[in-house]
Amino acid sequence: MPENPIYIARSSAIAARALAGEMMVMNSADSTFFTLNAVATAIFQAADGHTPLREIVRDRVCEQFDVDPEQAEADAEQFVAELSGHGILLVSNQPLASEKPR
């Protein structure tokens, strides 16, 4: 478990919309298209830049989905790293301003 909290925010470069509870996300830089399942959608929607990931997992994932907290946090970190690699999420150890189009 990392000592420092992880903060996540949605990039301004993306397009996103929920379709039947699952989030469609497209990165305008390379038109990479993703759909997120219900758990990933919950994390994505809570990515406001100032709520620590651990808190998001506790309040949005473990509360709504019957999952083991430690496993959920590990999965969430992996998911966040993957979306960060695609420029969908911004990740920092400091609070972030959730990006709006400039």
Added chain:
Amino acid sequence: MSLMSEVGQKAFNLGVPIAVHLDVTYRCNERCVHCYLDHDDHGEMTTAEINGVLDQLAEAGVFFLTFSGGEVFMRRDFLELVEHARRLMFNVKIKTNAVMIHEAEARRIRELDVDTVQISVYSHHPEVHDAITKLPHSFERTTKAIRFLKEQGLRVTIANVLMTVNSADHAGVQKLAAELGVHYTLDPTITPMMDGDTSVLSLRIPGEELPDIFHNPALVGSQEEFCAPPKPPSEEDLEGYSCSAGHSFCYISPYGDVFPCVQFPLPTGNIRQQKFLDIWNLSPQMKEVRSIQAKDLTVCSSCSHVSSCSRCPGLAYMEGSMRGPSTADCEKSFYRTGVPTANMLRQGLAKPRGRSGNHAPLIQIQPIAVPA
């Protein structure tokens, strides 16, 4: 099936309007010889009204948003509208002639993370392009704008509408697109004027010239696949629907009128008087469009092309019945495969109609996407 196709099918099945084409104005700085629009402003929506529409579209689940016109940059607030749309996280595509795009506009479009800019180019010969747009130096200004957009790293597509006056130029425009590093789309579409005037249809490419396009691998890819004879329709094919119009796609005019598609002038409601979702969900016209299955089509249900034809219900509607055939698509199917359609056989047309004997009301063909 690609992920994108899966999502499109899901939206179709759920009746979610995943894509909307919004014309923000019919005004234009060009006067293209083939244009179907009346360029006067009859009371287009204000900035606040359009922003309100965008809010409603986001709420309704729209993901893909196309801004078009007219010329979108005739509105001084256009980039403000794009900014609002991006704040609502739409995937935004802009259709424009690009004449008013300079470095500053290109930079702003990049900053707003617009997905694609589609630009009309009619010929690689400036004099031919300018004669079609009736705007002197438009070719020079448009191609300069494409370079500005490319310098910003934006995705650009050249849309090449083909008609009699530029029919020989598609290879040149395709080459120009490659030189500029942009995608190329061929569109042999000429549409009747909005007031029903069909005089512009004299610019259509004669049917006898269509095989040159459909059988050109540089334009259609695998000729074997594209021109393959139709397969007999299955039960599933006959239970199927024509296209996404009214199912997961619709069109909104600058005056707030909502239609199933940009080529389907069946009024279903006005967004100034009703909520978008009320029109989408409750309009009897939308429901009727949605109800039509291939087996319900008066002529096409017995046609060998029914499972592969690009039959446009909007064009069929303009010909008299949204359940009837679209002559233009019949011709497309015929010239693509060489197999006559049920509609042609019904009319006793045993062979293709050429320049002299073509009484079809229009030639209307969906764009053919060509990889860059």
